[in-house]
Amino acid sequence: RYRVALLGNGIKPSLSPALHMEEARHLGLDYEYRIVDLVDDPDVDLGAQLGRLEGAGFDAANVTHPFKQSVLEHVADLSPTVRRLGSANLVLLGDGHRTAHNTDGTGFRSALESFLGGRAATGTVLQIGAGGAGLATASALIDMGFERIVVHDVVPAAVDAMLRRLSGTAADGAGGRLRSAGGPLDDWLPRVDGVVHVTPVGMAEHPGTAFDVDRLGPAAWVAEVVYRPLETELxxxxxxxGLATLDGGGMAVGQAAESLRLITGLRPDVARMHAHFDQLVAA
Ligand code: SKM
Known part of the structure; x- marks a missing residue:
């Protein structure tokens, strides 16, 4: 029997419970996934919250906004990706031992890899957005081996912070491949092989697109992370x-599938989860 929680603030509309429990049912598991909506308060005692989950026999907690960074203070064992990103979205519990993982990056990576199919991860990718999710996607792009990852954000300091974090050590493998766009987006758009969009633009409360899609070359691919709505204006x-386009379901399903795999040790059927996700978002 598995018991999993989602810790976050304002998370009642999360699709995670339905997504995890339906796939776990297919895998023949007794699996409960519960929302634990905490107040967004710097004094909220996350350590005590994790302790309560442990006491109640929970196996894991997904962690979302605004606790992805602060949760690290309460976990001794951090995966290499968590150390690199400084954030986690999954804590495995059990036997008094906590291990933090970040499946946002690995989930995005597997979604982008299957989207690109046989195409190699080469050339230049433009990433628009350097916030928390952007850190995870940029790290995935580095790991995939793209030759140049150019990052743009309306807040230049966010790009600087990302570069400092991800280009830090040779072991990160960024090896100078990650850089700031430095100039106007319009100059980059016609020259890049792909674009990863990681800003809130396209959500109902931020309509529009973050850049001029018509300036992209005819062979460019586009990866979106916004999934409400699934069909953003981008x-x-x-x-x-006619551009090859991965919608925001890729990352959303990818992180859930990777979380489920780490929690149970079983390999979920990602295509089946994706089909279910599409139904849930359409409902
Ligand atoms: O990283 C994910 C998290 O695992 C689950 C989630 C949700 O259910 O809203 C959102 C993301 O932060």
Missing amino acids: VRRARAR
Whole structure:
């Protein structure tokens, strides 16, 4: 029997419970996934919260906004990715031992790899957005081996912070491949092989697109992380142009599948989870 929680603030609409429990049912598991909505308060005692989950026999907790960084103070054992990103979205519990993982990056990576299919991860990728999710996607792009990852954000300091964090050590493997766009987006758009969009633009409360889709070259691919709505204006316009386009379901399903795998040790059927996800978002 598995018991899993999601810790975050304002998380009632999360699709994680349905997504995890339906796939676990297919895998023949007795699996409960519960939302634990905590107040967004710097004084909230995350350590005590994890302790309560342990006491109640929980196996794991997904962690989301705004606790992905602060949760690290309460976990002794951090995966290499968590150390690199400074954030976690999954804590495995059990036997008094906590281990933090970050499946946002690994989930995005597996989604992008299957989207690209046989195509090699080469050339230049432009990433738009340097926030928390952007850190995870940039790290995935580095690991995939792209030759150049150019990052743009309306807040230049966010790009600087990302570069400092991800280019820090030779062991990170960024090896000078990660850089700031440094100039206007419009100059980069026609020259890049792919774009990863990681800003809130395209959500209902931030309509529009973060850049001019028409400036991309005809062979460019587009990866979106926003999934409410699934067809953002970016996705709609990119598809209308005939560009290969990965919608935000890729990362959302990827991180859930990778979490489920780490929690249970079983390999979920990602295509089946994705089909279920599409139904949930459409409902
Ligand atoms: O990283 C994920 C997290 O694992 C689950 C989640 C959700 O259910 O809203 C959002 C992301 O932060």
